[in-house]
Amino acid sequence: MLTMTDVKKVFRTDLIETHALRDFNLQVDEGEFVAVTGPSGSGKTTFLNIAGLLETFEGGTYQLDGQNVSHLNDRQRSQLRNEKIGFIFQSFNLIPDLNLFDNVDVPLRYRGFKRNERKKRIEESLELVGLANRMKHLPSQLSGGQQQRVAIARALAGNPRFLLADEPTGNLDTKMALSVLELLKQINQQGTTIVMVTHDQHLASQAKRNIYVRDGQVSEMSGIAEPAHIEMHQAAIG
Amino acid sequence: MFTYYLRLAMKSIKRNPILSALMITAIGLGIGASMTTVTVNYLMSANPIPHKSEQLFYVQLDSWSEFEPAREPNEPPDQITWTEATNLMQANQAYRQSAMASTGGVIEPQGQDEKPFMASIRLAFSDFFPMFDVPFLYGSGWPDSSDKNRDYVVVISKATNERVFGGENSIGRTIRIVGENFRVVGVLDDWLLVPRFYDVTTGAFDETEEVFMPFYMKQELELTNGGNTNCWKTPEGEGFTAFLQSECVNYQMWVELRNDNEKAQYMNFLDNYVNEQKSLGRFARPLNNRLSNVMEWMENQEVVADDAQIMMWVSFMFLLVCLLNTIGLLLAKFTGKAAEIGLRRAVGASKTDLFIQHLVETACIGIAGGILGLGLAYLGLEGIKSLYGEFVQNLVGLDVTMMASAILLALVSSILAGMYPTWRACNIAPASQLKS
Amino acid sequence: MSSNQWEIGPIFRALMRNKVGAILIAIQIAVTMTIVVNSIFIILERAQRIERDSGIDEVNSFYLTTTGFGENFDPKSTAFNDLELIRNTPGVLDAIQINAIPVSGSGWSMSFQTEPGEEKETQGGAIYMVDEHAIDALDLEVIAGENFLPIDVRFRQPGVRDWPDNVLITKVLAESLFPDTPYQNVVGKTIYISQTEPMIVKGIVDKIQAPWVGWDDLEHTVLTPEITGFESNRYYVRAQAGQRDAIMPVIEEALASSNKQRIIRGMRTVQETRERSYRGDTAMIKILSTTMVILTIVTGLGIVGLASFSVNRRKKQIGTRRALGASQGSIVRYFMIENFLISTVGVSLGAALTVILNMLLVEMFSLNALDWYFVPAGMIVLWVVGQLAVFGPAKKAATIPPAMATRTV
Incomplete structure (x- = not known):
């Protein structure tokens, strides 16, 4: 699904060069739920931006869903983001002036779907996150957890192969965080590949696979998730 | 506290220099344009003789053709005939009165260096000078007797005195005008009338005349007609006398009436006079005599040019756009400061504090805009001077009143413009902006 | 998309x-x-x-006013001498004495009618008092009938009220006075000035504007053949192409020195006058x-x-x-x-x-x-x-x- 080979990213200012990523290698297979952790400044966010085609990189290759995306132009990368990648952000990034329906509609418009198709997808995805009855509400009228659910609905509406989550529960309290996490797991079980960036070890432990980033490199990988998550699951439902 | 707000305002203005410059420029342009046109209109419509404009009346008599009015709708002619001018003067029914006419003639200075030159001449009666409070540098107007005796006396303007007599006290000296010798009895001081209300038929903003001489010199010396001559009937017979006796109007008549009673009496006199003339076969039209005071007459004669008024309205709309512009920009700016405002609220600033703080900022922008506007108004008036030429010289001065009003207008309008954005900004809940 | x-x-x-x-x-x-x-x-x-075109050769023309003073001033001889002097000045195409200048803002207008008497329909018309040189000096064209002959031109004293017998009128005035007649056929017709005084239309000129640019009947113009003996007279001079600025001071100087009993004033090009009027x-x-x-x-x-x-x-x-x-x-x-x-x-x-x-x-x-x-x-x-x-x-x-x-x- 996602293969990064020797990817490099350097930030330059007048005075210094910062190597955000160096020889970054990572392979994520279809259907995986991967958590990427690491301390602040480790290169997590840079990795996320590059994986999500939000930023370009200098060296190495990056293959997304079998396609080499190293040398795509801005337009091609926009299109690829739109079609293949769903984004979930820490601060939800809903558009405050648009109601839920219009918010979920945003990526679908760029996709060029027909009106009926968009309507169907918006309703389905809002249904999936349990907010179908609040379509005309504005984001400001929802709680943080609900807002993140809308963001997930927005990410899913276009049926992406690959979901990128950036601290998806960072702005949520524990209870809401659990329910969002549960939702992500559910989505993963239905076949969508998820890569989640977080600094929260506990949250990361819920993923099937953990990757630890330090100094711009993948330094360590841990195995399968621990059984603890089952209790969490129950807690969330309860 | 105020100085603290002032410091905050300065900081805020400097933080967004381009935006602040845009707002100041917008207000400046709006104020500049408005003040330019307001000044021109204000001076055009100024009361040239405020302390007695209510007591001075312009006389109109409807001597026109029975078949059509002099001007639609049924307006009497705006001047009178020689016959009426002399009859009304002889009747002597007002407190003060002067018929008048304009003419011109060549002045021949006695010295060898100075060439003969053409001068504008106002023919008037002795009452002209006290009636219009004419300022004298030397001497005075001529006595009543000179009117009747047709004395060869003149009052000359300061400029003419400079030119002919080198600025000396010329009372009693001889000046040669239209080929005749006149005795100087008075020299005027600077006398600028804006508008030159006593005769607006040719141009309300012309200068006052260079020479003033007794009215009957018109007949005595057969002086030419200045201004407009309008006739509904061709003079009967040849020669100058035939023309004077014709129905052609070329003369103006002013009377000074001190109160309503005098005015009513004079109106009554005019009506009787016209009825008497009707019995002599003149004045075929229905009674339509008018007495207009100075400002009524200026209004009737549409002294304020249409173009000047159009420009003033356009400039007000211009100012409106500039203010809307400023409101929009302030709104954007204060919205951008939401985080700061939220923080200030959180640390204990009251809504009133914030309101005053932002109003001070707006007022600073307003004052800066006003000063810029004043500069632009000055340029605008210079521009008008260069576009319209010398005849607007007297219409484009900026006085203290206008300067103060420019700043005030800028201040008031910018504060008004700042009201809504400020109100909006102050209603940001404390700490709502502290998160994320 | x-x-x-x-x-x-x-x-x-x-x-x-x-x-x-x-x-x-x-x-x-x-x-x-x-x-x-x-x-x-x-x-x-x-x-x-x-x-709007004034109909005259604005670019090459200028005018000036002379005002006589003193007992020895003789308007008649001055006018004829002046005209001869100006017309013989090198660079001058032609010149006339005229009572008013087109587009200048001041002039003389009268009412004209096709039947004599009071209460008839009238048309206003600006009057230019000129001689037979007007056609060339003003750059007009006689499009029907004929130009004045020298014999038509009279001398007009101040205070005279009557009018010459023959006049030239503009095509527009001809059409306003006789709306049902082609302008060519207006030649020879009688029109009335001062309600009852007849004058014969000797010719039709193409176009010349009245002095008042704000007037509705801007092209209602009548040329009357006369030299005037007023105290103030205007001369209108049309220079040969490109000569205007050169001959203006020459003529001013020549006139001033030919007769000391007058002042020369208001010398101005027609272009400047137009600029002032507008x-x-x-x-x-x-x-x-x-x-x-x-x-x-x-x-x-x-x-x-x-x-x-x-x-x-x-x-x-x-x-x-x-x-x-x-x-x-x-x-x-x-x-x-x-x-x-x-x-x-x-x-x-x-x-x-x-x-x-x-x-x-x-x-x-x-x-x-x-x-x-x-x-x-x-x-x-x-x-x-x-x-x-x-x-x-x-x-x-x-x-x-x-x-x-x-x-x-």
Whole structure:
């Protein structure tokens, strides 16, 4: 699904060069739920931006869903983001002036779907996150957890192969965080590949696979998730 | 506290220099344009003789053709005939009165260096000078007797005195005008009338005349007609006398009436006079005599040019756009400061504090805009001077009143413009902006 | 590109959540349009007025006034001597004595009628007292009938009230007096001046304007054959091409030295006279044009300023849109459409205000009514201004990187 080979990213200012990523290698297979952790400044966010085609990189290759995306132009990368990648952000990034329906509609418009198709997808995805009855509400009228659910609905509406989550529960309290996490797991079980960036070890432990980033490199990988998550699951439902 | 707000305002203005410059420029342009046109209109419509404009009346008599009015709708002619001018003067029914006419003639200075030159001449009666409070540098107007005796006396303007007599006290000296010798009895001081209300038929903003001489010199010396001559009937017979006796109007008549009673009496006199003339076969039209005071007459004669008024309205709309512009920009700016405002609220600033703080900022922008506007108004008036030429010289001065009003207008309008954005900004809940 | 990507619905709904800013711009656009359209209309009307042809050779001509004084001044001999002197000056094409100058603003008019007596329909006409040289000096053409002969020209003393027997009139006056007759056939007809005094139309000239540029019957003109003996006389001189400026001082000097009993004043070219007569119109054109341009710039800058602010405020949103798949083009388009919607409200309101202002101007200052097409033209102009103004900030918005979405501000 996602293969990064020797990817490099350097930030330059007048005075210094910062190597955000160096020889970054990572392979994520279809259907995986991967958590990427690491301390602040480790290169997590840079990795996320590059994986999500939000930023370009200098060296190495990056293959997304079998396609080499190293040398795509801005337009091609926009299109690829739109079609293949769903984004979930820490601060939800809903558009405050648009109601839920219009918010979920945003990526679908760029996709060029027909009106009926968009309507169907918006309703389905809002249904999936349990907010179908609040379509005309504005984001400001929802709680943080609900807002993140809308963001997930927005990410899913276009049926992406690959979901990128950036601290998806960072702005949520524990209870809401659990329910969002549960939702992500559910989505993963239905076949969508998820890569989640977080600094929260506990949250990361819920993923099937953990990757630890330090100094711009993948330094360590841990195995399968621990059984603890089952209790969490129950807690969330309860 | 105020100085603290002032410091905050300065900081805020400097933080967004381009935006602040845009707002100041917008207000400046709006104020500049408005003040330019307001000044021109204000001076055009100024009361040239405020302390007695209510007591001075312009006389109109409807001597026109029975078949059509002099001007639609049924307006009497705006001047009178020689016959009426002399009859009304002889009747002597007002407190003060002067018929008048304009003419011109060549002045021949006695010295060898100075060439003969053409001068504008106002023919008037002795009452002209006290009636219009004419300022004298030397001497005075001529006595009543000179009117009747047709004395060869003149009052000359300061400029003419400079030119002919080198600025000396010329009372009693001889000046040669239209080929005749006149005795100087008075020299005027600077006398600028804006508008030159006593005769607006040719141009309300012309200068006052260079020479003033007794009215009957018109007949005595057969002086030419200045201004407009309008006739509904061709003079009967040849020669100058035939023309004077014709129905052609070329003369103006002013009377000074001190109160309503005098005015009513004079109106009554005019009506009787016209009825008497009707019995002599003149004045075929229905009674339509008018007495207009100075400002009524200026209004009737549409002294304020249409173009000047159009420009003033356009400039007000211009100012409106500039203010809307400023409101929009302030709104954007204060919205951008939401985080700061939220923080200030959180640390204990009251809504009133914030309101005053932002109003001070707006007022600073307003004052800066006003000063810029004043500069632009000055340029605008210079521009008008260069576009319209010398005849607007007297219409484009900026006085203290206008300067103060420019700043005030800028201040008031910018504060008004700042009201809504400020109100909006102050209603940001404390700490709502502290998160994320 | 499908119409779905135009996002008109969502843009409109988002705008409705921020009405005040949008309404402010819309009103600005509306008022700007009102001023611009009415100004352009006034400007075009004034320009048309100024461009009217006076019918004379303005470029090569000038005139001056002489005023005699003193007992020894003889108007008659002075006039004939002066004319001979001027006409014989090298560089002069022809010259006449004339009582008034076309487009100068002062002159003499009389009423003319086709039947004698009171209460008949009359036509006003400006009078130019000239001799047979007028056709060449004024650059006219006799298009029917004949020019004056020297024998037609009389000497007119001051105070004389009657008129010469033969006159030339303009084609326009001929047609006004005899609306049912071709102008050629007006030659030889009798017209009446001073209600009862007959004069015969000797010829028709193509065109010469009256002195008053604001007069409705600007081309109602009558040439009467006479040399006048007034105290003040005007001479109108047409120079050979390119000679005007050179001969002006020569003639002034020659006249001044030929007779000391008079002053020469008011020497002026016809071009300058035209410029003075239309100065108010020229000034109005310049002032309104300047106002219009500055106003449009202010409005444009206002749009730029507000759009820039809105871009700054929406950085995160724009980044998010980019992350969700918006191309740079989509972002540009978003702002362009947003502005278009605001402008549409603005120009619609502007269309109404434009018409209202015009109606007020018609009512208060008797201006003409606006031609309908000025309104749609104005709408298009303001639409374009809005789009141009917002293009810069929109381009800037498009450069906001998609990675802005993951940045914690």
